[in-house]
Amino acid sequence: DADVTQTPRNRITKTGKRIMLECSQTKGHDRMYWYRQDPGLGLRLIYYSFDVKDINKGEISDGYSVSRQAQAKFSLSLESAIPNQTALYFCATSDPLVDPTGANVLTFGAGSRLTVL
Amino acid sequence: AQKVTQAQTEISVVEKEDVTLDCVYETRDTTYYLFWYKQPPSGELVFLIRRNSFDEQNEISGRYSWNFQKSTSSFNFTITASQVVDSAVYFCALSGGSNYQLIWGAGTKLIIKP
Numbered sequence: 641d642a643d644v645t646q647t648p649r650n651r652i653t654k655t656g657k658r659i660m661l662e663c664s665q666t667k668g669h670d671r672m673y674w675y676r677q678d679p680g681l682g683l684r685l686i687y688y689s690f691d692v693k694d695i696n697k698g699e700i701s702d703g704y705s706v707s708r709q710a711q712a713k714f715s716l717s718l719e720s721a722i723p724n725q726t727a728l729y730f731c732a733t734s735d736p737l738v739d740p741t742g743a744n745v746l747t748f749g750a751g752s753r754l755t756v757l
Numbered sequence: 758a759q760k761v762t763q764a765q766t767e768i769s770v771v772e773k774e775d776v777t778l779d780c781v782y783e784t785r786d787t788t789y790y791l792f793w794y795k796q797p798p799s800g801e802l803v804f805l806i807r808r809n810s811f812d813e814q815n816e817i818s819g820r821y822s823w824n825f826q827k828s829t830s831s832f833n834f835t836i837t838a839s840q841v842v843d844s845a846v847y848f849c850a851l852s853g854g855s856n857y858q859l860i861w862g863a864g865t866k867l868i869i870k871p
Binding site: 680681682683684685688698699721727730732743745746747748750751 | 858861
């Protein structure tokens with residue numbers, strides 16, 4: 641099994657629908673992240689969490705919310721999806737305990753491709 | 758403000774050629790980190806290298822090498838004797854500041870033709 645698992649891998653939905661993307665990890669990492677990838681723009685940070693009680697907005701949090709249900713689970717929600725949220729979404733984890741530099745190496749999931757019609 | 762520029766949107770070479778992917782960054786931080794990640798056609802991003810701002814030594818790992826030059830704010834990545842399996846999108850990223858969040862370049866799509 642993958643260290644970081646994202647579900648669903650692909651989703652097509654309609655404008656206005658609520659969507660949840662789920663992420664679970666078996667690496668035991670405290671830090672989890674949600675990124676969005678758009679062609680020609682690289683990755684942009686949506687939200688990140690350094691532990692279960694810590695949630696932080698990233699660069700592009702508007703229109704998104706997250707929930708850190710446990711150390712291993714970090715979900716991303718789109719309350720009312722719109723077409724410009726069509727993108728590839730990545731969950732990632734990092735471990736500051738074994739990687740004490742401020743700039744952690746990230747372990748990524750396989751991505752969730754979301755299409756909003 | 759921090760910024761990462763990967764000016765090469767797409768590069769196409771024939772197998773066994775050497776290829777260099779450029780990465781230019783901007784930051785006012787004195788302590789920062791630079792990364793390269795690979796995204797193969799399967800989609801998952803894979804870490805390749807991290808370099809901190811105090812270590813300008815070039816690094817070689819098999820067919821891969823990295824040239825870090827603070828004087829030109831560049832962290833270029835060279836693949837020697839390229840192979841079809843090297844076909845991927847390669848991202849350069851910068852981390853610094855108070856929260857060390859990553860700033861990503863737009864990526865370079867590398868196509869290796871057999």
